[in-house]
Amino acid sequence: MISKERKRWIYETMNRIRYFELKVQSLFEQDKLRGSVHLYVGEEAVAATLCSLLRDEDYITSTHRGHGHCIAKGARMDKAMAELMGKATGYCKGRSGSMHIADFTKGNLGANAIVGGGIPIATGAALAAKLRGTDQVAVSFFGDGASNQGTFHESLNLAGVWKLPVIYVCENNGFGISVPTWQSTSVGDISVRGTGYNIPGFTVDGNDVYAIYEVAEQAIIRAKAGEGPTLIECKTYRHLGHWTGDPQPYRTREEVEKWKQENDPIRRMRERMLQEGDFTPEELDEIERAAIQEADDAAEFALNSPEPDPATLMEDVFYEGVQ
Amino acid sequence: MSIKTYATAIRDVIAEEMRRDERVFIMGEDIETLGGVFGCTRDLYKEFGTERVRNTPISEAGIVGAGVGAACAGMRPIVELMYMDFTFVAMDQLLNQAAKTRYVFGGKARIPLVIRGQQGIGRGNAATHSQSVETIFMHIPGLKVACPSTGADAAGLLRAAIRDDNPVIFFEHKALYPLKFEVPDDPDFIIPFGRADVKREGKDVTIVANLLYVSRALQAAAELEKEGISAEVIDPRTLVPLDIETIVNSVKKTGRLVVVHEAHRTAGWGAEIAAEITERVFPYLDAAPIRLGAKACPLPFNLGLENAATPQVEDIIKASKATLYK
Numbered sequence: 001m002i003s004k005e006r007k008r009w010i011y012e013t014m015n016r017i018r019y020f021e022l023k024v025q026s027l028f029e030q031d032k033l034r035g036s037v038h039l040y041v042g043e044e045a046v047a048a049t050l051c052s053l054l055r056d057e058d059y060i061t062s063t064h065r066g067h068g069h070c071i072a073k074g075a076r077m078d079k080a081m082a083e084l085m086g087k088a089t090g091y092c093k094g095r096s097g098s099m100h101i102a103d104f105t106k107g108n109l110g111a112n113a114i115v116g117g118g119i120p121i122a123t124g125a126a127l128a129a130k131l132r133g134t135d136q137v138a139v140s141f142f143g144d145g146a147s148n149q150g151t152f153h154e155s156l157n158l159a160g161v162w163k164l165p166v167i168y169v170c171e172n173n174g175f176g177i178s179v180p181t182w183q184s185t186s187v188g189d190i191s192v193r194g195t196g197y198n199i200p201g202f203t204v205d206g207n208d209v210y211a212i213y214e215v216a217e218q219a220i221i222r223a224k225a226g227e228g229p230t231l232i233e234c235k236t237y238r239h240l241g242h243w244t245g246d247p248q249p250y251r252t253r254e255e256v257e258k259w260k261q262e263n264d265p266i267r268r269m270r271e272r273m274l275q276e277g278d279f280t281p282e283e284l285d286e287i288e289r290a291a292i293q294e295a296d297d298a299a300e301f302a303l304n305s306p307e308p309d310p311a312t313l314m315e316d317v318f319y320e321g322v323q
Numbered sequence: 324m325s326i327k328t329y330a331t332a333i334r335d336v337i338a339e340e341m342r343r344d345e346r347v348f349i350m351g352e353d354i355e356t357l358g359g360v361f362g363c364t365r366d367l368y369k370e371f372g373t374e375r376v377r378n379t380p381i382s383e384a385g386i387v388g389a390g391v392g393a394a395c396a397g398m399r400p401i402v403e404l405m406y407m408d409f410t411f412v413a414m415d416q417l418l419n420q421a422a423k424t425r426y427v428f429g430g431k432a433r434i435p436l437v438i439r440g441q442q443g444i445g446r447g448n449a450a451t452h453s454q455s456v457e458t459i460f461m462h463i464p465g466l467k468v469a470c471p472s473t474g475a476d477a478a479g480l481l482r483a484a485i486r487d488d489n490p491v492i493f494f495e496h497k498a499l500y501p502l503k504f505e506v507p508d509d510p511d512f513i514i515p516f517g518r519a520d521v522k523r524e525g526k527d528v529t530i531v532a533n534l535l536y537v538s539r540a541l542q543a544a545a546e547l548e549k550e551g552i553s554a555e556v557i558d559p560r561t562l563v564p565l566d567i568e569t570i571v572n573s574v575k576k577t578g579r580l581v582v583v584h585e586a587h588r589t590a591g592w593g594a595e596i597a598a599e600i601t602e603r604v605f606p607y608l609d610a611a612p613i614r615l616g617a618k619a620c621p622l623p624f625n626l627g628l629e630n631a632a633t634p635q636v637e638d639i640i641k642a643s644k645a646t647l648y649k
Binding site for chain 1: 348386397400419
C-alpha cells in the first residue's frame with residue numbers, strides 16, 4: 001500500500017519532472033539553452049517512485065538522461081535549470097550542464113555522461129555504507145544500453161559477492177539512441193541478467209507507479225537487511241527523441257502517439273488516484289499548476305542568472321584544503 | 324630510522340594509516356591471504372579483517388569504480404592493482420570519473436582515493452606487464468601522480484596520498500620492492516606532493532629521473548665523476564603536482580638537462596619537462612635538452628630485448644657528455 005502522502009509526493013514529483021523537461025525543451029528550441037540535452041518525458045514514474053523511498057542520506061547515481069533523477073532526489077528546479085544554462089548559480093557553477101549535475105547534500109552522486117559509468121560508483125557508495133554499518137542504500141539508475149557495458153556486469157558480480165545494499169534500476173525505454181533494444185541486447189528481459197550474478201531480478205511496467213513501488217520497496221528491505229542487491233527493470237518509453245533535435249527515423253509517429261495517448265505514466269497515476277478516491281480532481285490540477293509555475297520561475301531565475309567568472313576556471317581541479 | 328624493503332615500507336604505511344583512520348580500507352586482487360603478488364599487503368587481513376582488507380574479483384573497472392563511489396560516500400579507499408598496466412582496463416573510471424568528478428560537480432565532491440600498484444621492467448614480464456604508464460595520468464587534469472624511487476619516498480608519499488582528499492595514482496616499481504632502504508619510523512612522516520628531491524648535487528649537467536631510473540642516474544653520475552663531470556640528479560617524485568622550480572634552478576646552475584625515464588620516450592613526461600625548461604630558461608641553456616626513454620615498441624619478453632628497448636646507464640653517461648659536447 002502506498003500512503004496518501006507518498007502518492008501525493010510521487011504525483012507532484014512526476015509533474016515537476018514533466019514540466020521541467022517541457023520547459024527545457026522550449027528553452028532549447030528558443031536557443032536559450034544549448035548542449036546535449038536528453039529529456040526524460042514519459043519515464044517519470046521510475047525516478048519519482050524509487051526516490052519516494054529514499055532519504056537524503058541514501059545515494060543515487062544517474063545517467064545522461066538525468067534531470068528526472070536529480071529532481072526526484074531533491075534538487076531545486078531553479079538551480080538545476082541554471083546549471084543546464086551553464087550559469088554561475090547552477091548546482092555545479094555552470095561546469096556540468098545537463099549531463100553531470102550532482103548534489104551531494106541530497107545523496108545525488110551525479111549524472112554521468114558515460115553509458116554505464118555510474119554503476120560501479122553506486123556500488124562503491126553501497127560498499128561505504130556496508131563498511132560503516134549504516135542502513136544507507138544506493139540506487140543506480142541506468143538505461144537498457146548500459147546493461148551491455150562491462151561496468152554493469154562487473155558491478156552486479158561485485159555487489160552479488162559482497163551482498164551490498166544497492167539497487168540497480170534499469171530504465172528500459174526500448175532504444176539505445178536509435179538502436180532498438182532487441183537489436184543490441186541478447187535477452188528479452190534485462191532482469192534475467194541478475195540470475196547470472198545470483199541477484200533477484202524483476203521486470204515491471206515502468207509506467208505504473210504501483211508496480212514499481214511494490215518491487216522497489218522489497219528491494220530496499222532486502223538491501224537494509226543485508227541480503228544484497230536487486231535488479232529492477234522498468235519497461236518504459238521516451239516520448240521525445242534521444243536528444244533534443246533527434247529526427248527519430250527509427251520509429252513511427254504512430255508508435256509514439258500510441259504510447260502518449262494510452263500509456264502516459266502521469267495520466268495513469270492521476271486516474272488511479274482519482275479511482276481510489278483520496279484526491280479530488282481539483283487537488284491534482286493544483287499540483288500540476290504548481291509544477292508549471294515552478295518550472296516557469298526556474299526558467300526566469302536561470303535566464304536572469306550571471307555567467308560564471310572565467311577567473312574561477314582553475315578552481316576545484318583539486319581539493320586544496322587539508323583533511 | 325629502520326632498514327626496510329620498499330615493499331615493507333609500503334605495507335607498514337598502509338597498516339599505520341588503517342590504524343589511524345577507520346575510513347581507510349584496501350581492496351584489490353589477491354591482497355588478503357596471499358598478501359598481494361608482491362607482498363605489499365602481507366598479513367594485513369590478520370589485524371584488520373577481511374572487511375577492510377578485501378579480496379576483489381579480477382574486475383578492474385568494477386573495483387576502481389567502486390573505489391570512486393566509496394570515496395564519494397566518505398570512505399578513504401586504497402585500490403591495489405596487481406600491475407599498473409591494468410589501469411587501461413579501468414580507464415573510464417580513472418580518467419572520466421575519478422579525475423573529473425570534483426571539478427564538474429562545482430567543487431562539491433572530494434575523492435580521497437588511492438590507486439596503487441607496481442609497474443615497469445626488470446622481470447621480463449613482456450608487453451602488458453612491464454609498461455611504465457605514469458605519463459598518461461599526468462595528461463588528465465584532476466589526478467595526482469606519485470612515483471617513489473626509494474623506501475623513504477614510498478613511505479612519505481604514500482602517507483601523503485592516503486591523507487590527500489584527491490584521487491592519487493601511485494606508481495611503485497617492481498624492481499624496487501626487494502631493495503632495502505632507510506625509512507623514518509615517525510608514523511606521521513610525510514613527503515608533501517610537489518617537492519622534487521635533489522638526490523645528488525652537481526654543477527655541470529642536470530639529470531632528471533624517476534622510479535628505477537633514479538638509481539641508474541646516480542650510477543651514471545658516479546661514472547661521470549670519474550671523468551671530472553659533475554652531475555646533479557633530481558627526482559621529481561610527483562609528476563602532478565610537478566616541482567618544476569627545483570629543476571629550473573638546477574638548470575640555471577648547470578646549463579644542461581638530460582631527462583631519463585622508463586616510460587616511452589615519445590610524448591613521455593620527459594618531453595614535458597624538456598619543453599618547460601626550454602620555455603622558461605632558454606638563455607641559460609648551453610645545449611639542447613636530451614630525452615631518454617623506452618623505444619617506441621611494446622616491451623618484449625626477452626630480457627636482452629627488454630634492455631635494448633630501455634635506456635641503460637651507458638646511455639645516460641653518453642647523453643650527459645653530449646650536452647657537454649664531449
